[in-house]
Amino acid sequence: MLLITCIFIFLITIPTAAIKRHYTWEVTYEYKSLDCYKKLAVAINGMTLGPTISAVQGDTIAVDVINNLLMENVAIHWHGIRQRGTPWSDGTDGVTQCAIMPGEKYTYTFEVDRVGTYMYHSHYGMQREGGLYGMINVSVPGVTEPFKYDADHGIILSDWYHHLAYDQSTALSSIPFQWIGEPQSLLINGKGNYNCSGLTPGICNSTNPQCSPSTLTNFWTCSIFFKNFITTHKHGSQRRLRIYVAIFNYLPNHFLQPPPTNPPIGPIWNDTNSQLNQSLTIKARKGFIITPPRKPDRIIVLPNAQNTINGYLRRSLNNVSHTLPTTPYLIALKQNMSDVFDPSPPPEDYNSTNFDIYTVANNTNAISSTSIYKLQFNSIVDIILQNANSMMRNVLGYGEGKFNLLRDVEKYNLVDPIMKNTVALHPYGWVTLRFQADNLGVWLFHCHIEAHFFLGMLVVFESNVEKVGDIPKINYGCGKNQSHGLAIVFINL
Ligand SMILES: [Cu+2]
Secondary structure, eight states: OOOOOEEEEOOOOOOOOOOEEEEEEEEEEEEEOTTSBOEEEEEETTBSSOOOEEEETTOEEEEEEEEOOSSSOBOEEEETOOOTTOGGGSOOBTTTBOOBOTTOEEEEEEEOOSOEEEEEEEOSTTGGGGTOEEEEEEEOTTOOOSSOOSOOOEEEEEEEOSSOHHHHHHHHTSSSOOOOOSOSEEEETTBOOOOOTTSOTTTBOTTOTTSSSSEEOSSEEEEEEEEEEEEEOTTSOEEEEEEEEEEEEETTSOTTSOOSSOOOOOOOTTOHHHHHHHHHHOOOOTTOOOOOOSSOSEEEEEEEEEEEETTEEEEEETTEEEOOOSSOHHHHHHTTOSSSSOOSOOOSOOOOTTOOTTSOOOOTTOEEEOOOEEOOTTOEEEEEEEOSOOOOEEEEEEEESSOOHHHHGGGOOOSSOOEESSOOOOTTEEEEEEEEOOSOEEEEEEOSSHHHHHTTOEEEEEEOGGGSOOOOGGGGOSGGGTTHHHHHHHHHO
């Protein structure tokens, strides 16, 4: 398992009026022992996991981010937040803004217009792997729940590598390609437990309070256990895998003791059918159904693959491995710059007849490109993701094997599909997402496995950027606009 970050949360509702919530975050390097093994981490106000933002629907969030890393830039993305009217605050380096340089400050301001549980994380290089992430909890204003409870705890899971993100990004972009291996730990709320036996206490200390138990409340603890085993892939390759098990213990039971009752036996890790069935079972709750539009205006099919381009290993969608320009798309489009990115449209479909999803494709024609999908404002768009080897929209359907437009459209759930901002794409399967392109701006759509994103598994959608309001000048200071800030100073003089 590579990096998978997910949030489970138990909602609480606090009746309050919408307000502006202001935060000041200083981003620094810190030595942390999150799974008992000491390594360099990225921290917000000294914390890795970062502070939780708790807000009420309709609140405005303002976060002053001060980059005190001194050796690298920062950009923070607010995952799942729609950024209506504030596309420049989406926090995606190269797409909506110039990353915040060392020593500089940037203020993200946006409204949390929908109830839900979200996360934020770095969107600069592979910095998320360094621990720059946290939770956002947006509750319903003025609603009290019909039952009593003692506490409310969010849970966020994350992979954790003992290698630095710089090692990993360098290895991924080397010729020949190098693989640093699987993550050493899985963290619950930024804590885990690594087996320190054989390591010096200065490097790994199982009694360090920074590590397990992962979560400790007045009532329960949550810890991670794992076991190693070797698996043989159906194509013959062998891989060492770790199976992680999270154990909830009610106090006073010790957090490292198994609970007195046996936990239920779940499906094994590679039981794709059970994963698929789980995805198919989840529907929108009655009373909260957002009925999807009946028909799309446009269908974009995105098969994923691994490619080699100029000797470098890359990941692609539709045989295009995306590279981000030095001038952010939002700025380039707003200023009508013609020489920032490739203006030709990327492919919408692929040769499905000759495409075997079960074998590693030859893909000799894969290219790197900066081209983007321009969506007509308010049009209805279907995205069909086809998984050939291994991504807030209505999730209409999931399936096994190769997607077939004639056969599989019949399977779509147009009655009560759920809305999601991240969706599981099962092995050798497909998933269809439908959305209305009614949000002005430029939006990054990508695989959330950090290494895959880093290797180019992303596309960019644009919707009526010319109607976007005035973009803060601080978003401009890179690429072809490097002198922009200076020009403003001159004008002001
Ligand atoms: Cu994200």
